[in-house]
Amino acid sequence: MYVCLCNGVTEKHICAAVEEGARSVADLRKALEVTTICGKCASCARKHLKSLESESCAKSA
Numbered sequence: 001m002y003v004c005l006c007n008g009v010t011e012k013h014i015c016a017a018v019e020e021g022a023r024s025v026a027d028l029r030k031a032l033e034v035t036t037i038c039g040k041c042a043s044c045a046r047k048h049l050k051s052l053e054s055e056s057c058a059k060s061a
């Protein structure tokens with residue numbers, strides 16, 4: 001599923017960024033450019049970060 005349509009970022013990209021150390025929307029912005037165009041993906045990106053705190057990437061992908 002796409003998280004950020006403007007930049008073509010999917011849940012898998014979010015998982016990979018988290019595995020590489022991303023812990024906040026700001027980290028995802030730096031790594032994947034989420035929220036850099038329209039910003040509508042911020043809440044969805046935050047939701048995915050939260051769910052990845054308790055689930056593995058394999059489950060959410």
Ligand code: FES
Binds near residue numbers: 004007036037040041
């Ligand atoms: S959907 Fe992510 S910046 Fe527009």
